[in-house]
Each structure stands twice: as structure tokens, then as C-alpha cells.
Amino acid sequence: GAQVRESGGGDEGSQEGPLRLAVVPKAVGFDFWEQVRIGAECAAGEAEGSEIQIQWDGVTAETNVSGQVDLLTNFATQGVDGMVYAATDAKVLADVSENALDQGVTVVNIDSGTDPQPKQVPVVATDNVAAAEEATEYLVEELGGKGEVAFIPFQPGTATNDTRTEGFKNVLEENPDVELVAEQSSESDQNVALEVTENILTANPNLDAIYAANEPGVLGAAEAVRRAGKEGDITIVGWDTAPDEVKAVEEGVVSALVAQNPFRMGYDGTNAAVDAIRSDAQLEDIDTGSTLVTQDNLDDPEVKAVLNPSCSNKPEVSQ
Amino acid sequence: MTDGTENGTSRGSALRDRLSDFVSQLAAAGALIVVFVFLSFASPDFLTADNLFNIGSQTAVVAVIAVGMTLVIITAGIDLSVGSVAALAGVMGALLMSSFGLSMPFAVLGGTLVGAACGLTNGFLVSVAGLNPFIATLGMLSVARGVVYIATDAQSVFGLPDSFRLLGQGVVAGGIPIPVVIIITVAIVGYVVLSRTKLGRYAYAMGSNLEAARLSGIPIRRYLTSVYVISGALAGFGGMIAASRVASGQPNYGIGLELDVIAAAVIGGASLFGGQGTVVGTLIGAFLIALIRNGAVLLNVNTFYQQVIIGVIIWVAVFWDQYRRRKLASASE
Amino acid sequence: MTDGTENGTSRGSALRDRLSDFVSQLAAAGALIVVFVFLSFASPDFLTADNLFNIGSQTAVVAVIAVGMTLVIITAGIDLSVGSVAALAGVMGALLMSSFGLSMPFAVLGGTLVGAACGLTNGFLVSVAGLNPFIATLGMLSVARGVVYIATDAQSVFGLPDSFRLLGQGVVAGGIPIPVVIIITVAIVGYVVLSRTKLGRYAYAMGSNLEAARLSGIPIRRYLTSVYVISGALAGFGGMIAASRVASGQPNYGIGLELDVIAAAVIGGASLFGGQGTVVGTLIGAFLIALIRNGAVLLNVNTFYQQVIIGVIIWVAVFWDQYRRRKLASASE
Amino acid sequence: MSSPETEAGTREPVLRLRGVSKEFPGVLAVDGVDLEILPGEVHVVAGENGAGKSTLMKLLSQVERPSRGTVEISGEPVEYHGPGHAQHLGVAMVYQEFALAPDLSVAENLYLGREPGRFGFVNRAKEMEEAGGLLRRVGLEVGPTRLVAGLTVAEMQRVEIAKALAIDAKVVIMDEPTATLAEREIEDLFGVIKALTDDGIAILYISHRLDEIFRIADRVTVMRDGAIVDTLPVSELDEDKLVRLMVGREISNLYPKPEVEIGDVLLRVSGITRGTKLKNCSFEVRAGEILGFAGLVGAGRTELARAVFGADKVEGGSVELEGRKLKIKRPQDAIESGVGYLTEDRKGEGLALQLGVDQNITLANLPMTKGLINLKEEQRIARQYRDQLNIRTPSVRRRVQVLSGGNQQKVVVARWLETNAKVLFFDEPARGIDVGAKAEMFGLIGDLAEEGRGIVVISSYLPELLNMCDRILVMREGEVAGVIEREEFSEERVIALATGTEETA
Ligand SMILES: Nc1ncnc2c1ncn2[C@@H]1O[C@H](COP(=O)(O)OP(=O)(O)OP(=O)(O)O)[C@@H](O)[C@H]1O
Ligand SMILES: Nc1ncnc2c1ncn2[C@@H]1O[C@H](COP(=O)(O)OP(=O)(O)OP(=O)(O)O)[C@@H](O)[C@H]1O
């Protein structure tokens, strides 16, 4: 008879000697995840005792859920000691975590956890919905509670996109005078973001604000607003903190950015995994927090550390 | 003219033909074997039951869809819509279970039929409306993706019965993965269709010379449409396997999948100009891609370097394969 | 045989050929005109100078790259690597300015040369190593993307001089966007190359019948390689325009761009089997796609429905265009 | 023609081959050939299909690289550098399978690879002007801007010839240039050849038509199995001797016409009209009858057959088979009703080049058992025709692409011999087939007639029609100009009808 396959028990007990940790982002090739990698490598470099080897690998698009499942399965099969990963799909990846745990692999989630979340698996993340709400409230405040807003999501159906959308829409519901007049995806491509924003501006000459859910969206929107000569007239609030986003804040084109703490996610996530493997410690969730970066707080040292993290200048967990 | 010598040579050449067929297919497998042997030495984790099991099930989706793609490519067509169609079928099949309570086999059938319906549209556009296959299926790529987003609001479909996991994650008879059984079954059926049925023969003929096929009395429209229906159905079935592997219907599934699938067929010797392609070759292509991906992870190659290496290996593998085939062809014929 | 009437018919048919060429290009524009007129009525914002400028600049990247793609497709080839190559060139060009302090024109030249180098590799793989163009450029798609990630650690390249914005955002002579000037220039050069030079002539010949081209003594390798070099260079140049539009080098740029570019060429009448394709047709295809995208946003069509609508419009536009062409062809025969 | 044999010893050969061989997988296509071609001579190369004639010519035009041996041009040994080099050295070739790019215009094809102009640009005005002159020289009345794809096979043939003339050549090689030409065009071609030889240009000429060999040849080289059997001045040859040298045996009857009792009308075609190309054409075919279609190139014979077969749409007319009116909209309908059509353009419309000999033969009538193709039976059928028509191939599973021209033609013929059609149209069936196989093929066509089927043979080679047919229908400018009964057959009558110099009811 047919049955669902149980993975064979993995080799256990490599607590001594070098550790192999797989660190898997939602997708490679984005600034945010590069910060995660730097954090993870920093933690590995600082770890006392035996050598820690980081295996950094990921799919190329956040939408490639089954690709991530395959990748993590391959890592578990290969017998890594721990996996630190960001789930592209909460429910789907729950199984993968369970299977890995069965094989004796320590698992830590960063950025996005699974559903259900195994109790042995901690989540090191920002509360995306809360951060999105905070940013949107800021936006509403800037508008004086009234106006036309456009929304630039990037990939409907992905966890990151949807939580950021959820927080945004929660706040809009409470503010009926702020009207959502356009919603066009950037497909995580700055040129596409630029084009759709240009076209949105054409169709909505009275637009007051734009909420962009990730880096390419913010940069594309800022560029379009600049080009239309509407810097300052249109409030842009968005996510991520690439150098040119920050520069746009300095110039006043962008009003506020949600800064997460990807470095911290990589750093804390890796440390948590190492602790768990070495000492069987019961792990706690860690909120890496978020910061709303505006022209006013740009020069604060804590904000600076969040914006330009490095092993020697670690950002603090901010609230 | 019908003398003994002639007959003698004819028997001899039939044998030679069969032999050279076999040898040339082995040659096609050459690159695959080299990569396999290399990985066996390079990574201690490679040649484990678990890992081979993983590779087998991970290849299933691409392999199944690539068999349909091979058929389409043989007719000098192309099906760019397989990724979107797989997503649509997977989601629809999942909805059939979660919202309509259908049992697993019927849901799988349902998903496959959704794929077949997309294929029928493609086939109609190509063979009746006379659209270029690239355009017809490019349109479907967009339309099917739109429909799946509309149907689900881009949300994954969960709440599927546990039995559904069997398709993509099950094992039979002492540990053979069901996806592997599916690959073998689809491959055998595909092989028979291509080599022994009118549909297969006409596919080669249409791809080699459409006008000659028409003037030989082949009902072009019917057979061309069938080819796209089969490709759609296999894309739908592949979508159901993918859905089962993650126990959910994913509206975002399969973006860019068409390139992998077409690459598998082309690496396996199918010609985009039609008239050439085999199921065995395509499977070899699919496994070659899967092996390279798997090996890169096992050897912990940096992701960015992985992309470079995958590209280079594809070049080398196909070049080497062509080179060997050419040499074998001249030696054994 | 050589009587007056015969001569008359033969001259007549030459005229007819030229006439039907012209008319069929008008027909190709038919779909474009219909969409244009529709949008003029449907959206008050459509027919504004600003919007038309936007459309012009938005089309530039696809249009420029599509001219190179047309040349490749005419030879019965394909270039899947244009998206990755555009990203690589854009990033390299940006690095030349930000890290090496090169001035804007040299950086643009540098980016273009990076593209040409990728094209040279493609051309070598196709014409000397004998790889299928699909495989050769699929490999390059992967390799170029890997290299751009390695070179930048997947970080966008910022800090470019303001002068660089000119390329994608500047205007000349009282408000004509530079991207539009670029489209026109590339189109004219492309037109001349295709219709007046040996390279263009040989591209059609090689795509129409490679063996005939060889038998006629055309140096296949050299010309085939040139075609891929040109496509690569234009992809690189397009990548620089894209980088200039957003004033940064984006390692993630252009994923999936090849489908848009190929679609533009195919909608414009290029045949993936070679021998057919024109610059004018390709531009029409590029603008048709851009118009549809622009219109969808202006009319605030839901993103999901947009995908369905874009797919259907591509079907209808191409079908209608083919239908008109066929009618014209039979009428003018 | 001049008589070079008298001065052969005194003139320096323009081309000399020493021990030249060419091997293909499984085939020694050319086997140690020594040959000298003299300036101003017409040198015919004859031999069975697959004897190696075309391959030999391709070695001269540097399309193929010799496996062994050397080629000398004007006394200089030449290195292999590809076809462009051979053209440069003054070797022009008219290919059997046309080397034309269908998507280019006639003028563009004529100068392909040698465009006038500088700096990579093409001087189109000059090209156009010179193309007009070349086309006039070969008597082709199509505009230089016409796309080659729209030409008939015969027109393409002449574009090929014109293309060879465009080169300032010392040697012009012609591989079966007359296979698709009718009498009138052949005369034109011979005129061109005469003019060339008068200028001291050597002509290498391959043909399967015995009569024209005797008309134009100065010397004849006969090949068999890749090797040269003999080279003789034409004065030392007669038809029987030539055939014996080629085939290695006597052929008693080139046109084995069976005595068949002609039965009832099988096919009645009335009032077929298609644009200006077919005007109200009617005819009938009886059981056991072989009906010929004659006419000049472009007279509409092919059009008429295609119209009956449903390959093209028609505006009017009806087709009856055995008294039943047929509704033929596409070839499939025709085949299902029992009407078959062998196309004149074997490459463009006949063969699936990537498929094997066997698969091409069975394409219109697959042997099926229990829903699957019976591969054994398929092999049997293929072998049977290979043996009957003497198709030269190492194996019946070989791709037809690598077969010699004549052998490809035999494969298409075999396909239609294998169907159960009651009425069969053969459009130029003997195109490029050697004398031996032609006799064999006409024998098989005769057998079909004996079985009570109706046969239509379209041919531009009058002796075929005059010998094989019971009646000949002559077309002119899309109309049926007249029908001649066997008793009244004569070349003059056919030509008179075809050219309109005589009206017959
Ligand atoms: N595919 C085509 N496109 C354009 N014109 C064509 C085509 N086929 C035939 N014609 C034209 O139609 C006319 C009739 O050609 P058809 O082939 O029927 O004549 P035919 O008597 O069979 O001559 P042939 O000896 O060439 O077979 C010719 O003038 C030819 O140029
Ligand atoms: N490219 C090739 N590959 C393999 N075999 C070939 C190739 N070209 C020719 N041959 C074989 O070489 C032999 C000689 O062919 P060739 O074309 O020279 O014959 P031919 O004398 O011109 O015959 P025909 O009268 O039919 O044109 C044939 O058996 C043919 O199958």
C-alpha cells in the first residue's frame, strides 16, 4: 500500500566539532537578505569554541515555494546541524520544519515563521503587520486624515507582501477619508515600479500619497514623483532602507521608511541556533523590532546602526 | 534486384540500426552519467537513499510536464503556458478538495482536466485561429495566471486531505517514491505514444514538414490540437503533483517553469524546429538539470556562483553530448 | 514567351509586391491604432503630452533590445539572455561611474561593450561550438545573472552622477524625451542594416535557408556571430537606459524581460523559424505591449484582471493582424 | 557544339581530379575518381540514382571536403575553403536541390554572397538592374522583386541557373537542370549553354534524360557506385551502350505500358475554376486508364491537380468519383474518398526530411494493428519498395535528408504507390529518377492501372507521356486546350495545342 514517506532519522550528536548551519532567505539577490547574510556570518565569526560553517543558499524568487521546500529538504538530508530560514509560505513550510526536527536538525525561523509554529522553533522577526500599521498611521497623519493614496505592492500571495498589505489596509479602514485610488504591483522591479507610478500619476493628478511595500517600489515611486516635479507634494511612505531610499528621505522626496533589522535577524537567528545545538537551550522568540526612519531621526546613532550595520557596529533591537 | 545479398544487408542493417539507436541514447545519457559519477565522489551525501529519493521526487514535476512539452516541440510548436497552467490546475484541484470536498483521485483528475482545457484553448488558437504557438501560449501564460489570482485572491489554498500528500510524497512497495512511479509511467506511455501511435507519428511528420503532412491527408487541426491538449493535461497533472508536494494550492507556483521544462526537452535532443525529440532524451535532460541543482547544494556552492556554474554546465553538457552523438553517428551507422 | 503581355505581368507583380509590403505593414499597425483610439476615448488622461512622453520613454528599453532580437530571430535564432545581459551591463556601467569615476558617455559605452561581450560569447557558442541558440543563450541567462550578483553582492549600485539621468530621463529640442530620440535612431539604423547592408541581407538568407546561404559562399560563422554581438550590445545599451531611468544599477533588473522582447518581435511579424521580421513591425509590437500596460493602469484595472486582459488582447491583436494580412495577401495576388 | 575530343590532348584541362574520394557514414559516395574537364566542352556525368554524381560535383564546388585526393583548377591544386572560395576560383553550380532562400526576392537570391556595393552596404539599384539582365538571359519572366517562396519549382530552377551565370565562371556545373523544365525552356537553356561554351567555359552536366545527353554532350562520364566506369566521347556511344554502362544490364523497355482494358469513368471533374489560374477545367479519368497532362510550365497542370485534391480552395466546379459527388475541402477528404496526389516539389511539399525512409513511405497509409502502428509491417513495406524501386540507402530507417535526389523522389513515389487510392495524380513522378528505376516505376504505375485504378501523370517530358498514356490532356494558360487520343499521339500535336498554334475541339 501507498503511504506518505517518513524521512529516515538523521545522524545526531555532532554537538562537538565544526557545526554546519544552513541559512536560507526567502530569495537571494536582494539587499534585505544580504544584510541577513552579513549578520549570520558575523555571528558565526564571533562564536566561541568550534568552527561554524554557514551554508547560505536560496531560491531566486520569493514565489518559488516548492523550490525552497526542495532546498531545505536537501539540506536536511545532507545532515546539516541547524537550519536558519525565512519561510516563503507559512503553512507549507511547517511540514519541512517538522521533518527537519525529526531528523535531528535544529530549526530557527527568521523574518517569517510557519503555521503552525513548532514549539521548538523560535521566530526571530519583525511584526510586519504592526510595522505596516505604524507606517500607515504616519502617512494618514501627514495627510491630515484625508486624501488620495496609491499602493504599490510587489508580489501578491507572498507572506511579506501580504502582511505589509494587511497592516496598510487595517489602518485605511479606520480612516474612510483616505481613499485608495490605485493599486499596481511593481513585480519587485524598480523599472516596473517607475512605470506604473508614472501612469498612476497621469491618471490621478490629485494624488496625495503613495505607500510602497518594498525597496524597488519605493525607489520607482520616488523617481516618478521626482520626474513629475511633485517632490514634497506627494507623501511617500514605504519599506526597506537601501542607500538611495535613505537619500530620498534626506532630500525630502520620501517621508518615512520602515527599517527592519535584517542584520539582527541573521545574527540573532544564528546565535539562537548555535545555542540550541550546543546546550539544548529552550529558545524564545525574538522581536527584532522596526524603526520608522524620517528626516528627523536620520542622524540618531541607533538609526544609523540600523541603516549601516556591520559586525563592529551592530544595531540594537529597537522598539 | 531482390537477390540474396540485398536481403542479407537488409537484415544486417536493421540490427545495426537498432544498435546505433541504443548507443546514441546511451551517448545522450553520457553527460548525465558523468555528472552522477562526479557527484558520487565529490559528496558523501549524494549517493544516499534519502538524497536519491529527493532527486527523484523533485524531478517529477518537470519530467512529467516536459514529456508533454516534447510532444509539442516535435510539432515545431512551443508551450510557454505550462507554468501558469500548472498553478491554475494545482489551485483548482486543491479547491475541489477543500471547498467541494471531492476525494483525492477525483481532484487530481479535475486538476488535470483544467490543464487539458487550457491546452484545448491553446490548441484551438494554434490550429484553428492560426496563431503562432509562441503567441498563443504566451497569451495563455498571462491569462491562466490572472485567473488563478482572481480565483484565490493570490492566497494559497490549504485544508487539503492528508491522502492528497500521497501523490507527491508517498511511497509504494517498500519505499519507491510515488513521484518516481509517476515519472516511469508517464515516460512509458509517452514513449509508446511517440513511437507507436498515429498521434506520435503525425507529430513528427507535422513538425518535419507541415505541408507534406497536410498533403498526405493528415487531419492537421485535430492532431495539432490534441498535442496541446496533452501538454496542457500533463501541465495540469504536474501542477497537482507540485501541489501535493507542498500540500497546498499555490497561485504563485511555476513562474519561469517553462524555461526549465523546455531546457529539459532541448538538452534531451528535441529540436525547436520540429521533427526531433524523444521521451528518453527529455527525461535525461530533466534529471541532468535536477542533478546539477542538487549537487550545487550538496557541495555548498555559493548561490551566485551556482548560477554561473549551472549555465556553464548546461553549455558543456549539451556541447559534449552533441559532439559524442556526431561521432557515434558516423562510427556506428 | 517574351511578349509584351508577359513583361507587363512581371512588372505588375513587382509593383504589387512592393505595394503589399507597405500595406501589410499598415495592417500590422492596425491593432496598435485600434488600441490607441480606444484608449483615447476610454481615458481622458491618455491623450496628453505627458502621458504620450511617458509611453515613449517606457517603451525605449524593450524597443531597443527588440530591434536586436529581431535580427537574431530573422536568422532563426533566439536570445533568451537579454534580460540578464541588460542587468549585467547596467550594473557594470553604473560601477564604471560610481567606482571608477568614468564620465557618463564612456560608462554608457562600457555597458554597451559588456553586452557586446556577452553577445560575442553567445555568438561563438552558436556559430562555432554549434550549440542550439536556445541552449546557448539560456546558459548565458544564468551565467550573466550570476556574474552580476557576484559583482555586486546583490546590492544595487547607487551614487551615479546626475548627468547619467539624461540618457533615460532627459529631453532635447523643446521637450522630446531622449529615450524617444534613441528609439528613433536605433530604429533607423536597424532599418538600414536590415534592408541595405550585407549583414541584414545575410541574416534573412541564413534564417530562410542556412544551407543555401552556405552554398552561396556567405561566411556563416562571422555573420551569425555578429548578429548575436549586436543583440548583446543593444541589450547592454538597453540596460544602460533602464539604469539611467532609475538612476542606479539594479542586479535584479530584467528577469523575464526576454518574453516581452520576443513578444514584441513576434507580434510585429517576425517568425521564430527565421527569414521574416522587420524593424517597423517590431516597434509596433513593442508599442502595442506598452500601450496595453499603460492603458490598464490608467483605467485602474485590477492587477489580476490586467493579466487576463493583456493575454486576451495579445491573442486578439495578433489574430486580427494575421487575418488582415492574409486577406490583403490574397487580394493583391 | 565544338568537338574538343579532337584537340583533347592539346588543351590544358580547366579542372582536374586525382584520386578523389568522399565517404559518408556507411557510404563511399565517391570512390577514387580521376577526371579532367576541358575548357569549352560539355561534359555529361551520368549514372544511377545514388551513384555519386551530385557528391562529386559538391566536391568540385567545395560544398563537401574530399576525404582523399586532390582537385586542381587551371593546373593549381586547391585547398578546401568552402563554397565561397570555389566561386571565387570560377566554379559555379546549379544545385539539384535548389540553394535558394525562399524569404528573399529573386534579385537578392541571384547575388547572394556577391552583392554589389561597398562598405558592407548593398547597392540595390545596381543589383536590380543586373538581375533584370540575367533573368532575360535565362528567359525567366518574373519580376526581380518577387519572393522566391512564391515561385513554381520550374521558376526556381531557372533562378538557380541565372544565379550560376552571375558568377564570372570558368566551369558551370549543372545538376539535373532540366528535370522540371518543359521542351521550350530546355531549348532556351541549351541556347545559354551554347553561348557559354563558345566563350570557352566548361559545362559539367548531370542528367537522366538520354535524348538530351546525346544532343549536347561532347564527352560522357558514367559513374556507378561512386566510381567512374568510363569516360567516352559521345560519338562512341549509343543509347543502349550508355544504359548498359549505367545500370550494368540491358533494359529492354524503358516504358513498360501494360495492355489494359479501359473501364468506366472513375473520376469526373467539371468546371473547376480558380482565379485566373484555372478557367472552367473539365476532364475525366477511366478505370485502368493512364491520362497525361501536358503543357508549358505555368500552364496550370499542377494547379488543376491540386484543386481536385483539395490542396487549394477553388471557386467553382465539381468532382465525381464513381458517379458520387465528392465534397473535397482538404486533402484529407480527397484521400478518404480515394484520390491521391504526388506533389511535384518533393522537398517543400513531399518529404518529412527528418523522418526515416520507412516513415515517409507509410505516411499516407500507416499499417495499424490494435490502434498501434505495426512496426514490423512498416519495415516490410519499406523494404519491399526499397527493393522494387532500388532505393539506395544503407537502411530503410535512415533519414531521407541524406538520400540522393533521385532516391528521395522514389520515396515519395512509394508513398503513393502504397495507398489504396482509386485515382492517383503523379506530378512529375520521374523527376530525377534514373532510367532503370524509371522503367521500374512506370511498371508499377502500369500495375496500378491494371488493377483498375485511374492514373493521371503530369510530366514536362513528352516521351514519357507519349509512351505511357492512353490519352493526353493539354493545358494552356489555365484552360484545357484539348485532349489527344493515343492513336493520334505526336509531339507536334501536343506542342501545337500547348502553345496555341492550333485549335482543337
Ligand atoms: N505558390 C504559388 N504562389 C504564386 N504563384 C504560383 C504558385 N504556384 C503556382 N503559381 C503560378 O501559377 C501558375 C500555374 O502554375 P502551375 O504550377 O499550376 O503550372 P504547371 O503547368 O503545373 O507548371 P509546372 O510545370 O511549373 O508544374 C504559374 O504562373 C505559377 O507562377
Ligand atoms: N550528407 C550525406 N550524408 C550521408 N550520405 C550521403 C550524404 N549525401 C549523399 N549521401 C549518399 O551518397 C550517395 C551518393 O549520393 P549522390 O547525391 O551523389 O547521388 P547522385 O548520383 O547525385 O544521385 P541522384 O541521381 O539520385 O541525384 C548516396 O547513397 C547518398 O545517400
Ligand SMILES: [Mg+2]
Ligand atoms: Mg544527385
Ligand SMILES: [Mg+2]
Ligand atoms: Mg507543375
